Amino acid sequence: MSEINEYSTDEQIVKKVIKGEVRLFKHIVDRYENKIFSIGMRLFKNYDDSYDFTQEVFLKTFEKIDMYRNKGQFRFWLTKLAYNHGINKLGSIKKDVSLNNEILDEKSITPDKLHLKNEIKDILAAEINRLPEKYRICLDFYFFMGLSYREINEITHIPVNTIKSNVFRAKDVLLKRLKGTIAEDYNEM
Amino acid sequence: MKCNEAIEHFLKLDRYEKPAVKVRIHIFLCKDCRRETRLVAESLIALQTGSSFKLESGISNNIMEAIGAEQCPQRRDVSSFKWLFVWVLILASIIAVPYNKQLGFLRMHFGVNFELPFVIVMGLAITLYSVIYIATHVEEIKNSVSFYDKK
Structure with missing residues (x-):
């Protein structure tokens, strides 16, 4: 029987899925559905397209899972696959691919739509929304997907220095806003 | 080294990148910087469990059903x-x-x-x-x- 639990790494789960324990793929979906959906929201800016996009990404991931060869982190491989699929889908539905300086629909930036449950996430969400649209996804990739500057550059082709300066600004704001808050009090204990 | 220089250096670091020795020494000796860097590091870890947007309902059951319906070929387990x-x-x-x-x-x-x-x-x-x-x-x-x- 499989010894997979909530503490198992993605790579351990994927290895078992490749060996035939298909039902374990559910763990991967549970872990990443909101993250992939967020990529969809950044690209398509509406719930329905993002929902379809999320389903398509996971089905594609399952189809191609044999091609993940344990080189690097699974989440990087998944993010790259999702981003490329999103860009292709954007092109195919002939929406504006440039993403320059657009803002999200009012309803998609309202707090009740955001999955940012605590203080830290709220601060970061506000900072992300201040950025030009095309850079927001970089902060998503850095803070929520746990990718490095180089990995984000490899996926999005946005220059490393641009990614670095946006992440730096977000971290700086995060730190300034966290000082003297509950989070700091907690940290003191 | 001044506190603001040390913090700036720390914030510019990439994921898994270690600070320079002089920055590490400063952080080790300065209580305020130590607290601030810990605050940022712990926040980064906490953020990884989140996402910017949330689905109204999970899709894992739909995905697993679709995978079953596709009747995917038996996965290979012989090297x-x-x-x-x-x-x-x-x-x-x-x-x-x-x-x-x-x-x-x-x-x-x-x-x-x-x-x-x-x-x-x-x-x-x-x-x-x-x-x-x-x-x-x-x-x-x-x-x-x-x-x-x-x-």
Whole structure:
């Protein structure tokens, strides 16, 4: 029987899925559905397209899972696959691919739509929304997907220095806003 | 080193990147910087469990149903090495057959005409085995070919 639990790494789960324990793929979906959906929201800016996009990404991931060869982190491989699929889908539905300086629909930036449950996430969400649209996804990739500057550059082709300066600004704001808050009090204990 | 320089250096670090020694020394000696860097580091860890947007309801059941409906082929659990090993074993057996005493006995009874059908059957066996391997490893072979093409 499989010894997979909530503490198992993605790579351990994927290895078992490749060996035939298909039902374990559910763990991967549970872990990443909101993250992939967020990529969809950044690209398509509406719930329905993002929902379809999320389903398509996971089905594609399952189809191609044999091609993940344990080189690097699974989440990087998944993010790259999702981003490329999103860009292709954007092109195919002939929406504006440039993403320059657009803002999200009012309803998609309202707090009740955001999955940012605590203080830290709220601060970061506000900072992300201040950025030009095309850079927001970089902060998503850095803070929520746990990718490095180089990995984000490899996926999005946005220059490393641009990614670095946006992440730096977000971290700086995060730190300034966290000082003297509950989070700091907690940290003191 | 001043506190603001140390913090700036710390904030510019990439994920998993370690601060320079002089920054580490400053953080170690300065209580305020130590607290601030810990605050940022812990926040970064906490953020990884989140996302910017949330689905109204989970989709994992839909995905698992779709995967089932697609009737995906049984995933392979035999390594390529094992396949190759068995292939070599079959080939070695074919090569060793003429030296087998039983075959000498059959040849004695049925004459030289026995050899041709025998070789054909053995050839078909190894061809069939190779075909099964290729059919179950198409993606892998395609990837390997494209990998060497790129080189």
